[in-house]
Amino acid sequence: MTDYSRDRLGPDDEDRLPWLEPVEEEYEDGEGGNRRLMLWLGAAVLALALIVGGFLWIRGSDKAASGNGALIEAPDSYYKERPSEEAPATGDDQIVYSASKGNEVESVIDTSGTAETPVNIDRPAAETRAVTPPPAAAKTAPTATKPATPAVAPPKPVAKPAAPKSAPVAEPAAPASGGSTIQIGAFSSEAKAKAAWKTLSGRFSFLAGLTELVVPVQSGEKTLYRLRASGGNAGDICGRLRTAGESCSVVG
Template structure:
């Protein structure tokens, strides 16, 4: 035993004792520079806001008035006027003023029977005898009346049994006799000049054993018949459009 050499036992990582080892120094890192700069900027903005508020409060425009309550006037609040009728305005009572105020009545009627007179249609003059090289010269024949003018005999109005000519017809009325129908036509054609130039017709009709004579005029087209009947209705006359 005395002759053997003593060797130090080998120490492995598993045999290390961590609590016996020297602990390293831990150094805490400070805040980053960007955070410091941000906090400084926020502080500057807050300081500027406080200074701006103080400046505005000292230099603001004072409100007008002192805030006192307005005292009511002495006496009655409403006073009865000396003239209960009120002030007279120039033009009061006129139709225009009354209409603007919503009043009804007045002379505002329209005479529906007063239709304008029918215009006079002139005849076109014939071609001039001197207008062209091939124009013929017209000669008038003089009758042997000794220089006196003779008027032609008046002709009787033609009664069309079926309203010939086609087109739309306007019935002006129904009468118990043909004579009454002709009388009504004479009165209507004198009152309304635009009827005189239209073709008149008197149709005989049997209704429930009674004979009637229908007075009609030929207006030409359906549109013209509607227009003609409308004018007659405005004038207070009764009419119907037939075919």
Template structure:
């Protein structure tokens, strides 16, 4: 800063408002800063006190001498008293054999539990019978579930007035409206069940309720064989009966 002598001005010629003024600084600390420092100090003291309490109250370490554990004398493995293991209740039953894949389990179907002959429905006597239909000519029609998609519907007709010797070897597989449908049903049945393919089938026409039906029948060879074949077909979901 230049002095008055250096600038060539006399004291009376100097203008006081043009002189530089030194900045005045307040060296006193601000109240906010003081409060912040006090809070930091209190936090440090509190943390120190909590650390001391935690160190004094913490559980002591485990005891022990730290010696090496010696191995026991003798064999490490001992043969059990029951080499086969503990016996479990139910072990050896068929459910365990089946789950293990054993072939000892008997999974055959009991064909004798299937009724041998269908139960004929009771026909009530009508006071006024129609001239074209009689009680002896009525039939019981049962539509079995189709063997496969697209198979023709098959109607099993049991003529109440049919007579013959009991225990024949003829098995009726169904009643159809035409010979073509009967032969088509035989082709499907013989292809599905191999034990029917070697039997001789016949398609017989009959009058039922004023209309012609065609009965698909096979000769089983004996009465016992006929019952067995019909039972096996019923288990598979087909309808049949032994002609009596």
């Protein structure tokens, strides 16, 4: 068979004609081109994002590093200054302190805190002094000595003299608990101290039996007059005065 006859196509080779073959290579080339395009677009977007992010980071770091780094010098004046006018002291416990500065203290006596009951202010009779036995009576009675035996007949034994009974010693009165002197306040003049005592003793019957004492004391360049009273149970009296809202302290 010649070459021409081999190259000729028979009826069975119809499907092998070039124009009837599927264009596989062209299809594959088109799909690969689209894929490469998508890759390029993705790379471009990523590069753009990196550029924008780097720009923003550099801009932020420049702002954070702003400033000259100089030290802040402390002012020449004091950081805290004492106020020119002192705040007024408040409170009931500042009465003595205010009076020590020479200020006028006007006390208001509140009698609603305790009931004013009459108290027996009669002083007890004079205490019986302890009777001290004389030195001779305090000694023990002498023991009778045995008489010497005479040659003739022994005399009758001498009876022992009865020891004299000492007078009973009166027990001293029990001292009151606590001290006996109280201090009610301090005033700028003796007249004001006495006027305060007159008011207090008139309000509280349990103060009527006490002895009033006005003691002058020197405080700086001023003289204060402390109002005191003695002659009773200082702790009990101060407790009753504090219940009524008055100031009181035991001083002796």
